[in-house]
Amino acid sequence: MTADAAHDSRSPRAAATITHYDDEADVVVVGYGIAGASCAIEAAALGADVLVTERASAGGGTSANSGGLIYMGGGTALQTALGFEDTPEEMFKYLMAACGPAPDESLVAPFVEHSVDHFDWFIKQGVFFKEAFFPDAHEPETDESLTYSGSEDCHPFSTIAKPAPRGHCASVMGSKGAILMNSLIESAQRSGVRVRGDHLAERLITESDGRVVGVVLRHAGEEICVRARRGVALTAGGFIWNDEMLERHAPWLRRCKMKVGTENDDGSAIQMGIAVGAATIRMDSGDITLPIFPPVSLKQGLLVNANAQRFLNEDAYMGRWGEFSLLHQDGQAWLIVDEKSFGQTKNIPDLQVMAGETIQELEAEIGMPTGALQQTVAFYNEHAKHQRDPLFHKHPSHVRPLEHPPFGALDLRPEHSVYCGFTLGGLHIDSHGRVKTPGGEPIPGLHAAGRTTSGISKQGYSSGISLGDGSFFGRRAGQALARAKPV
Amino acid sequence: MTADAAHDSRSPRAAATITHYDDEADVVVVGYGIAGASCAIEAAALGADVLVTERASAGGGTSANSGGLIYMGGGTALQTALGFEDTPEEMFKYLMAACGPAPDESLVAPFVEHSVDHFDWFIKQGVFFKEAFFPDAHEPETDESLTYSGSEDCHPFSTIAKPAPRGHCASVMGSKGAILMNSLIESAQRSGVRVRGDHLAERLITESDGRVVGVVLRHAGEEICVRARRGVALTAGGFIWNDEMLERHAPWLRRCKMKVGTENDDGSAIQMGIAVGAATIRMDSGDITLPIFPPVSLKQGLLVNANAQRFLNEDAYMGRWGEFSLLHQDGQAWLIVDEKSFGQTKNIPDLQVMAGETIQELEAEIGMPTGALQQTVAFYNEHAKHQRDPLFHKHPSHVRPLEHPPFGALDLRPEHSVYCGFTLGGLHIDSHGRVKTPGGEPIPGLHAAGRTTSGISKQGYSSGISLGDGSFFGRRAGQALARAKPV
Numbered sequence: 001m002t003a004d005a006a007h008d009s010r011s012p013r014a015a016a017t018i019t020h021y022d023d024e025a026d027v028v029v030v031g032y033g034i035a036g037a038s039c040a041i042e043a044a045a046l047g048a049d050v051l052v053t054e055r056a057s058a059g060g061g062t063s064a065n066s067g068g069l070i071y072m073g074g075g076t077a078l079q080t081a082l083g084f085e086d087t088p089e090e091m092f093k094y095l096m097a098a099c100g101p102a103p104d105e106s107l108v109a110p111f112v113e114h115s116v117d118h119f120d121w122f123i124k125q126g127v128f129f130k131e132a133f134f135p136d137a138h139e140p141e142t143d144e145s146l147t148y149s150g151s152e153d154c155h156p157f158s159t160i161a162k163p164a165p166r167g168h169c170a171s172v173m174g175s176k177g178a179i180l181m182n183s184l185i186e187s188a189q190r191s192g193v194r195v196r197g198d199h200l201a202e203r204l205i206t207e208s209d210g211r212v213v214g215v216v217l218r219h220a221g222e223e224i225c226v227r228a229r230r231g232v233a234l235t236a237g238g239f240i241w242n243d244e245m246l247e248r249h250a251p252w253l254r255r256c257k258m259k260v261g262t263e264n265d266d267g268s269a270i271q272m273g274i275a276v277g278a279a280t281i282r283m284d285s286g287d288i289t290l291p292i293f294p295p296v297s298l299k300q301g302l303l304v305n306a307n308a309q310r311f312l313n314e315d316a317y318m319g320r321w322g323e324f325s326l327l328h329q330d331g332q333a334w335l336i337v338d339e340k341s342f343g344q345t346k347n348i349p350d351l352q353v354m355a356g357e358t359i360q361e362l363e364a365e366i367g368m369p370t371g372a373l374q375q376t377v378a379f380y381n382e383h384a385k386h387q388r389d390p391l392f393h394k395h396p397s398h399v400r401p402l403e404h405p406p407f408g409a410l411d412l413r414p415e416h417s418v419y420c421g422f423t424l425g426g427l428h429i430d431s432h433g434r435v436k437t438p439g440g441e442p443i444p445g446l447h448a449a450g451r452t453t454s455g456i457s458k459q460g461y462s463s464g465i466s467l468g469d470g471s472f473f474g475r476r477a478g479q480a481l482a483r484a485k486p487v
Numbered sequence: 488m489t490a491d492a493a494h495d496s497r498s499p500r501a502a503a504t505i506t507h508y509d510d511e512a513d514v515v516v517v518g519y520g521i522a523g524a525s526c527a528i529e530a531a532a533l534g535a536d537v538l539v540t541e542r543a544s545a546g547g548g549t550s551a552n553s554g555g556l557i558y559m560g561g562g563t564a565l566q567t568a569l570g571f572e573d574t575p576e577e578m579f580k581y582l583m584a585a586c587g588p589a590p591d592e593s594l595v596a597p598f599v600e601h602s603v604d605h606f607d608w609f610i611k612q613g614v615f616f617k618e619a620f621f622p623d624a625h626e627p628e629t630d631e632s633l634t635y636s637g638s639e640d641c642h643p644f645s646t647i648a649k650p651a652p653r654g655h656c657a658s659v660m661g662s663k664g665a666i667l668m669n670s671l672i673e674s675a676q677r678s679g680v681r682v683r684g685d686h687l688a689e690r691l692i693t694e695s696d697g698r699v700v701g702v703v704l705r706h707a708g709e710e711i712c713v714r715a716r717r718g719v720a721l722t723a724g725g726f727i728w729n730d731e732m733l734e735r736h737a738p739w740l741r742r743c744k745m746k747v748g749t750e751n752d753d754g755s756a757i758q759m760g761i762a763v764g765a766a767t768i769r770m771d772s773g774d775i776t777l778p779i780f781p782p783v784s785l786k787q788g789l790l791v792n793a794n795a796q797r798f799l800n801e802d803a804y805m806g807r808w809g810e811f812s813l814l815h816q817d818g819q820a821w822l823i824v825d826e827k828s829f830g831q832t833k834n835i836p837d838l839q840v841m842a843g844e845t846i847q848e849l850e851a852e853i854g855m856p857t858g859a860l861q862q863t864v865a866f867y868n869e870h871a872k873h874q875r876d877p878l879f880h881k882h883p884s885h886v887r888p889l890e891h892p893p894f895g896a897l898d899l900r901p902e903h904s905v906y907c908g909f910t911l912g913g914l915h916i917d918s919h920g921r922v923k924t925p926g927g928e929p930i931p932g933l934h935a936a937g938r939t940t941s942g943i944s945k946q947g948y949s950s951g952i953s954l955g956d957g958s959f960f961g962r963r964a965g966q967a968l969a970r971a972k973p974v
Contacts, residue, residue: 102738244927248768248915251589251945274925277762281735284771307878309796328815369877375866379858390856391794428735438761440731458738 016203016216016225024227025051025194027481028215030201030269031236032059034467035450035474037184039233039433041125042478044191048230050478052193053217055200055236055264060181062237062261062422062451063467067139068176069149070471071456071464073166074112076119078146081131086164088112093161094152099457099465110431111456111472118472119168125187127180130171136296138318138463143171150462151317155393167464180467199224201269204232204276204446212276212445213487229486231445233433233477235470238423238451239267240286249283249425252326255414256288256421261451265422269452273427276446279438281454283425287461288322290349290412290419297344298337299398301410302380306332308363308372310380313392319461322419325412333412334366336377340404352411362407377402424461426453433477445487447477503690503703503712511714512538512681514968515702517688517756518723519546521954522937522961524671526720526920528612529965531678535717537965539680540704542687542723542751547668549724549748549909549938550954554626555663556636557958558943558951560653561599563606565633568618573651575599580648581639586944586952597918598943598959605959606655612674614667617658623783625805625950630658637949638804642880654951667954686711688756691719691763691933699763699932700974716973718932720920720964722957725910725938726754727773736770736912739813742901743775743908748938752909756939760914763933766925768941770912774948775809777836777899777906784831785824786885788897789867793819795850795859797867800879806948809906812899820899821853823864827891837905839898849894864889911948913940920964932974934964 027043029036032054044050052059073079074088092112096103123129134144149167151157172179188195198219205214205225212232217224239245240259245267247254259265274280299315303325312324314335325333336359356362363373381401383390389399411417427435427448434442435453449455450470457465514530516523519541531537539546560566561575579599583590610616621631636654638644659666675682685706692701692712699719704711726732727746732754734741746752761767786802790812799811801822812820823846843849850860868888870877876886898904914922914935921929922940936942937957944952 100738102734247589248766251587271925274766275764279735279761280767282771284769307797310794371866371869372878375862379862382858391859438758 016205018205018225020225021214021227022224023051024229025049026228026230026486027051027233027478028053028226028228029233029235030215031061031234031450031452032185032195033061033235033237033450033470034063034181034184035235035470036233037181037188038471038474039235039449039478039481040188040193041184041191042475043482044188044193046479046482048482050193051226052188052195053199053201053215053226054195054197056262057197059185059195060178062265063470064178064181065262066177066467067463068169068180069139069167069464069467070122070169071149071166071462071468072115072119072168073164074115076116076168078119078129078131078168079164082133082146084164085162086166088115090162090164091115091166094157095456097160098150098157098460098462100460101458103456103458106431107456107469107473111469114472121475126183127170129168132171133165138167140169143173145169145171149464151320154315154317154395155313201236201272204272206276210277210444211487212443228445230484231447231481233474233481234269234273234427234435234446234448234452235450235474236269236452237261237265238426239265239270240422241265242267250286250423253286253288253421253423255326255331256419257414258418258420260420260422265451269448270426273435273446273448273452277437277443278435278446279428280426281428282458285424285459286421287319287424287457288326288419288421289318290322290417295345296398297341298335299394300341300400300402301335301337302376302402303333303335304373304376305329306368308368308376310376310392313389313394315394315398317462319463323459326414326419331414335410335412336362336373336402337408337410338402338404339406341402342408349410351417354409354411355406357405359407362409366409423451424454424457424459426451429453429473431476432480433473434480447481449474449477503692505692505712507712508701508714509711510538511716512536513715513717513973514538514720514965515540515713515715516720516722517702518548518721518937518939519672519682520548520722520724520937520957521550521668521671522722522957523720524668524675525958525961526722526936526965526968527675527680528671528678529962530969531675531680533966533969535969537680538713539675539682540686540688540702540713541682541684543749544684546672546682547665549752550957551662551665551668552749553664553954554950555656555667556626556654556951556954557609557656558636558653558949558955559602559606559655560651561602563603563655565606565616565618565655566651569620569633571651572649573653575602577649577651578602578653581644582943584647585637585644585947585949587947588945590943590945593918594943594956598956601959608962613670614657616655619658620652625654627656630660632656632658636951638807641802641804641882642800688723688759691759693763697764697930698974699930715932717971718934718968720961720968721756721760721914721922721933721935721939722937722961723756723939724748724752725913726752726757727909728752729754737773737910740773740775740908740910742813742818743906744901745905745907747907747909752938756935757913760922760933760935760939764924764930765922765933766915767913768915769945772911772946773908774806774911774944775813775906775908776805777809777904782832783885784828785822786881787828787887787889788822788824789863789889790820790822791860791863792816793855795855795863797863797879800876800881802881802885804949806950810946813901813906818901822897822899823849823860823889824895824897825889825891826893828889829895836897839903841896841898842893844892846894849896853896910938911941911944911946913938916940916960918963919967920960921967934968936961936964
């Protein structure tokens, strides 16, 4: 729910300098998703008086609507209990390879180093994890709490780092994101964190030296000025709901019919940061997935472009499917299956399917150049007989010849299916959530976390990274703010 | 030459507010490449007192070192004289298709609408164009003044807009960029434009309301404050020489061994703009080419990736080769040729070549999966016999079977060859070169043009676009500044 529907998200979020305050706190947190809640809990735990402002009526935001996976590892208690070996070194290698191009090592390193503790922290907040592993990536269907949530066990990542499942989620049959956020919000309440719901943050308040000292809120048409003695944290989501920002920075994301986020992910917090001199980075990047995690049997299929060329191992993470299809193949993608793989499929995704009794017929039906798909399937089948995939190194367990008619082509073009996307670019932060200027200096009094920032993932994604880095750098921002000298 | 080599490009370029000025002018232009020169000429033509500041000893910059092509069309006098039909409509269709994703129509439309006049303007500045067409894209080898400089006559663009050559350049046997800039600088001198060489612009000067009213320069260790009565134009190039900005925004460009630009293309003007509240857009984009324009005979070859799959029609513009290879194939690219195509080649590019008596041998030599290249070549040859390329629609004139041994593979991987790159992202401007805030409002007193800005090209490129939009929006900025109310 938008607090102020008439608000024009395109207007400048210029910084304000004022003298009269309506409220004050040590730490003011803008946005009450996982980054904001984690920030508030940690700041309060260190004795700070914390005020959270949220434009919706209640907290939760996109985090509450999410699948609830948190990317953690390096040997968490849950990984260990379930018999999975993992080390910070392997987790680091995976993330540096999978979150590129050019992930920021200064963020990835602490995220990995403290990941085991971070898992324990969630338990302390009352989040319950069940010692049960969900074997079919990427999101548990029932109440399991651990799963492979990226491409850890797929080529090329399995050759770069020892695979381990790192997608952790609260154990619940229903909405895992909602139960997670309920736990964090209850923990924040126990810590004495104050919350102003239905308050839209409009502008940061700065002093003449540029220090951020408060926030101007709007509530029921009135302007409310809040002083932040120790500083402000911007944790109010990304900009997938701002068409103009998308068009300007990441036009490819506009092809996603489903925007992953609430309508409050309109970039306003990013714009507030920019207005006080913050740098933004990787504004072009985003996560793209199909709204289905393909059933295992469909990984036996062949992902091909308009020329019937394969372009990715089909066992890769869905975000990688989306990225490769939309960024690198202009969205021209089909999944070729046969009766055996399709017939084994439970929960067949809601996609348009073309069919043919032969590959030749199917190729003509799709409109591919004559012979192109026949050649691709023949080459694949020849090696698949020996469970080999010399081109893309799909795991042998998914490799077998496609030879059982009829054959089908699932239409994965974004105009014919529903891609889900959200933004990954945003404010440039350091490992304590301090917001940087383009010159690399921290802006005094201003921190940020979550999808208001560019975090662990610079483009390559695995499920759980946003809840993972949002909570981790949210906590770090809260700690730093609580310890900051009051002004 | 850098005026102040000790200057730390990473330091913030914060705006200054000062009271004492050492010099003043109506219009202060920062940077004396084609955008700055065009801006200065136009402002002076409207009666403004213009001061250009340049950190090098003399003007010219990257424009002077360039190939000198200016992208113009829609029926210029030169196009018409040489018998090429072109219209603004066709030029608009081409640019909107070739400069994406999502080119800014509000920039492309006036650029196209006034292109014929823009050509005439260059003649008025003393630039000499010879009525001679260079048929082999993309840069004239001798003194011709018109050529195809992009992918106008290649698939898919030839199906979208009627092809016409739009690369215009000054007629000279030597450096076309240098002669162009000489003409413009001489024209500026005739107009009474003042120039301060060896002056590094460090910061913009703003008034309390945010209006830009001057520039702080550094010269021989001294700070010099210059008042700009009507405003400032930032025309000081892009950021290909700033590794930190590249790593942050466009890490893929770091794989280019050759940086197209002078060392002054370090992003300082972009940072100065940001420091006064300017928005940046498309900071991830860049132009990438191999340092060779492949001789026509090599277009008979096959451009393939590590799995021996083709990914682009080989007659496409070199910038498209670079973009597709580096952005979409992670730089894994080879050009497969046979003795006939290679033997016909004049000026063989300086590239590593692997060879084999058969395609099978060559495939093994490169290390491609067994059978993959054989299959690709067999499929291509089968159709090439009939001069058809059903997969990528290369023009029939370049299509013939590769069947004359020995066969070769030119290594186009960026680590094994020399890619040339420059940045295309920068300040967000409107069609009068006014610099925008993230909220879309113009910053009073601040204009920009050239590669300090995001211009016509948002990623897709054709040679001549940077000199084209730099000069065009430079002129528009100069006109707007000369007409601005003085403060």
